[in-house]
Amino acid sequence: MANGNLHQWLHELPSGDPNVEDWSMDTWEQQQQINSSNFLPSNPEKMGWLTRHRIAVGIARGLAFLHHAGSRPTPHGRVEPTTILLDESFEPRLAGCGLGSLGSQATESSVEADVYAFGVVLLELVTGMMGSEEIVAWVRGLVRAKQVMKLIDERLKRVGPVGEMVECVWVGYLCTAEVPEMRPTMQQVLGLLKDIRLAS
Secondary structure (H helix, E strand, C coil), X not given: CEEEEHHHHXXXXXXXXXXXXXXXXXXXXXXXXXXXXXXXXXXXXXXXXXXXXXXXXXXXXXXXHHHHCCCCCCCCCCCCHHHEEEECCCCEEECXXXXXXXXXXXXXCCHHHHHHHHHHHHHHHHHCCCCXXXXXXXXXXXXXXXXXXXXXXXXXXXXXXHHHHHHHHHHHHHHCCCCHHHCCCHHHHHHHHHHHHHCC
């Protein structure tokens, strides 16, 4: 059993609401309503900074595997909170690989588009706001204006290491570069995210 998708936890579920999905043998099969008390983490701050960072690293690891483990890169094509499924330990699983997405922020179906989409998800994790083209433009504008602190989710500022959050905003900024060739690879992104925790 699992906790549902990232979108639900960031934007839909108030503390302790149900709305989870059935997880068996690494396959998400069906939605069902289950008593949420079975899934409440011991820490009441369900989506605190450590959890959000761990989710980001897990997503990056999955994408790096798709892009770099085989003889040819395999783009996911639809990296967004609704295709990032969380198990009961809030470990992410990527679903919908290869399905593509209409109206995605970066239209090219490629590993560079995955990097862009990951950057949007990372910015959602740090800001707590739903990802969109407008949010990306807003974030990139504030980063260029050296006003990164305005981007951090207020719920996180009170309880987590703000320096790590700022570093993650910079990673999201790199991933959402307007020129696809200027974006880092997912291997590089994974390394950057892991280094953020190691350095603290």
